[in-house]
Amino acid sequence: MQGYSKVRQFHTGTLRTAANAVVSNKVTYFKMPDMHHTGVYKKIADIDTLIQAYEKLKSRPGSMTPGTDGNTLDGYSIEKLESISKSLKDESYKCKPVKRVYIPKANGKKRPLGIPNIDDRIVQQASKIVLEKIFEPNFADTSHGYRPHRSCHSALKQMETWNGVHWIIEGDIKGFFDNVDHHLLSGLLNKIIKDQQLIDLYWK
DSSP states (O other), rough: OOOHHHHHTTTOOOOOHHHHOOOOOOOEEEOOOTTOOOSHHHHHHSSSHHHHHHHHOOOOOOOOGGOTTTTOOTOOOOHHHHHHHHHHHHTTTOOOOOOEEEEEOOOOOOOEEEEEHHHHHHHHHHHEEEEEHGGGGGGGGTOOOOOOTTSHHHHHHTTTTTTSSOOEEEEEEETTTSSSSSHHHHHHHHHHBOOHHHHHHHHO
């Protein structure tokens, strides 16, 4: 496969061609002697990572849901991703307000849902791609929530190997995402990653 720079030389301007030119989703980053990761923000801002983020998002059912600016992934171009990459690199990127909608729950109540605009979704997905490469190896094998290739189905499959189980307790954290301590999360990121640009993006 040819590299993205070659695709750009051909002036194809198509996102599909550029996406096919991304050889793999392997994310590289640097470790300091004390095992802290650096250069993480630069990898998020890299055009190849943004292309991967676009590819992951476009296949999702909600990809055509507009944010506060009314835009969707329909008609998105490689030039747009290059513009996002440039604004990330010079740190001029600004997040837009999140659209708040309410989804009905089985108990008759409504669950709040935030819908970012498309550009922010791509940047968030690019961040997720890079951060997963750093944190995934440290998660317990018994953890199945919000992880790649894991779900309630993989959790049930693991349960088949248990012996002598009499009770299984199901629990939920009320309003978890509405009450996340963002300062705590920032501190956890700082323990592993030494990259002020990433922390600045996190607070944006």
